[in-house]
Amino acid sequence: MSCAGATAAEMAASLRAGQTTPRQLLDHARAQLSRLDGRLNAFLAHTDDLADRQCERAAGMLADDPAGAGPLCGIPIALKDVLCLAGYPTTAGSRILEDFRPPYTATAVQRLLDAGAVPVGKTNCDEFAMGSSTENSAFGAVGNPWDVERVPGGSSGGSAAAVASGMVPISYGTDTGGSIRQPAALTGVVGFKPTYGRVSRYGLIAFASSLDQIGPFAQTVEDAAVAYVAVAGHDPRDSTSVPDPVDDPVSALQLGVDGIRLGIPREYMGAGLEPGVRDRVSEAIAVLEGLGASIEEVSLPSTDLGLSTYYIIAPAECSSNLARYDGVRFGRRVERPSLTETLLRTRGEGFGPEVERRVMLGTYALSSGYYDAYYRRAQKVRTLIAREFDSVFERVDALVCPTSPKVAFTMGTIQDPLEMYLNDALTIPVNLAGLPGISLPCGLSRELPVGLQVIAPRLRDARVFQVARAYEQATQWHALRAPMVASA
């Protein structure tokens, strides 16, 4: 089989049919990686010996019990570099963690290793997952496989590019304000952010703890569902992890949308949308209607408050989460004669400008005298936004809207942080409310991918997959590959 661009489901079938081996799949992934990553810079580290070991393990599992081995057994994957992997560099895209090798493995990653998945490496990202373009990585920007001069979105740009370029069929990222869905949209792949608490955050280097969530990138909705199931479920090491059993997104894939009530939030289709994005999403809605879904315009009036709310809460949490990076116990240290100077220089040189900006914003927002005006008010608006979703979900089963207002932009063209933040205007409310959301390809605008977002109520992750899969089955956009992959 041709492996570049094959889905995990196809690979899993080939493995069981004896047409390929985990070793061959890994070799193909490595070949694609070495052919393309010079141009993309999607990977920060290769985990070669681990991949080799996992290959052996997967081969053993498949030989022992081909039916019992899970769908990710022997499948090459990539991990965003905020996910801890014991003994391997985990930098979070930051200078301050340049030399950091955690002595522990994230719960989600451990579940993947136990399932026989084969991690080929750690992917590039915005520093501490703060950004919408992956230009904030301390280790260089990532190219979009559709046009390497353009950004892949962010912060999980490396993981998105790794799947979009056909290096691996599945990768994992994290989504705090859109960091999975927006890069998925901009690189033409599927990206899923689970309900907050569905996937353990243990071993995920925190940006904003109340918003962060791990999720998969894939080429198809089915692969994304399988990849999600592999990491989902309660973890006693994460107190915010949801104890309820995971509803089955894989069986939901076949349900279709006949009779499903879909809401189109008016505020998500308003000004600021690129015409091509508006057109593709409207066409997608028509497709879903054609499949039997009822379409209803709904309103989420506080949507425009999402950005400002997010940019209080996320920086506030990050200012606290990043306090531990002092160079004393781990990571990079800049030695100076006094302790205070050492701390200041370590942090001054270790953090990039966007991280500094958010640490300062958050510190300010939490300061005595400002807390009520900023943090407390933001928490109230956050509750309001969540309630608006709740009330809309009394009338509709899921929401359909664009993922990103624009297609991938050229590197270096957005210098104003506020303009950059607008990229996440349509994804952030989902994080604030803790809901599941997916982005899947729905066509091109200016020859660049457009993402369709599907949002469901809390813990109704399966419904997101149900709607997304119905759309995907009715269209061929998911089969469209970046030109760089086709030219293999």
Added chain:
Amino acid sequence: MTTQTVGLGVDSAYEAVIGLEVHAQLLTRSKMFCSCSAAYTNAPANGNCCPVCLGMPGVLPVMNRQAVEMTVRTALALDCEIPAFTKFDRKNYFYPDLPKGYQISQYDLPMSLRGHLDFTVNEERARCGITRVHLEEDTGTMHHAGDVLQEATSSLVDLNRSGVPLMEIVSEPDLRSADAAREYLVRLRQLLMYIGVNDGNLEQGSLRCDANVSVRKFGVSELGTKVEVKNMNSFRAVHRAIDFEIARQVAVLEQGGALLQETRGWVETRAATVSQRSKEMAHDYRYFPEPDLPPLQLGRELVERIRSELPELPEARAARLAEQYGLSTYDAALLTASREDADAYEELVDAGVSAKVAANWQMGDVAALANQHHRSLVDSGVGVVGLATLLRLLEDGTINGPTAKELLAELYEHGGDAALLVRERGLGQVSDRAALTVIVDEVIAANAQACEDFRGGKAQALGRLVGQVMKAAGGRAEPALVNSLLRERLSA
């Protein structure tokens, strides 16, 4: 109040207003948010840590249930209200002993509120309100090359203590003297030890006390400028530091000066408090809700279960013992100083020792031996059961007092079976009238002068004769019988 302190005499125009903040390490098995041992003192430096209590990237806290229950137990013992909903907050500040850069603590919704502690100070009953009891985590420790961080040439950080469960008990500013503050602390410590949540070690810092001290003219209702006094690691230091601080503040005001809101540290060697940090330099802790821990809902069922498991508290127990066993208030308080002592006392009585004898021996010889050997009765060779056996042998006349005293000293140190030793060594009391009469007659014959003195009205001469008889009988003679035999023979 008859309180006479260095700072304020009874005729002082000023009144001191004192509130205490007590931090108590909880006697849980593991740390607050990870499975490292909470008993951190025996491990080599940084040998009792894991990624969680080291604050490594990506790790998360998991609440220690036992710590929550111990805090509720404490709050209930202090008659606090337990709100149905409580949450944890981050207290943010940089310090090398704080690995995460924030302490997980409780800010506006603590685990408990509005309790009180009753005690007696200078023979008057007093009540101090408890503002709140909340739960947080301890920091690591610093070892400076030098006395203070600012002047240290280097500092070493030991994170073994990092994450040990720490309970903070904040009192209302209801205390009015150093005596009252000390007594409050004594009673609070006793209570914490009684309910098994803290080991009460002020010197080693498993129990720590800070004091908020202000003074104001009598009759004034507004509070004066508050000074926080830290670094007091004994009852004596608490008393002296508060006295010093009251006197210092009064002196400043009397000289027409103004007080600064500040933090001062007690320096034992200088017997003075020294300014550490002014209000302007105070940290802005930027408290906000801990997003890694969901709020805690303490169900009524849990609270009621913990309440039902509370032991009888020291004050109530002392009152009951006084009533039940006819003890003086003083004796009852002494016997209930610790739960272990009170339990031992009641075990002795339950084992058939008379209330009076048990009390006398426990407060007398046993207390002295415990002091001498640094071993409590329970941990001693004799144990409570052994002591009961010994005291029963005494009470049923098998052995006499001096023999019991000697045996106790031996058993306390080395252990053994009292009844067996008495048999083996023939220590049984000589109560044989005929045998003792022979000895008594010999002693009378040999001590003509003493006999003369006694007959002449010198009652104390009898004591010398009793001693001679006891000596001749190898210390085993029954004292009462010797006494009556001597009187009989001398008056014959």
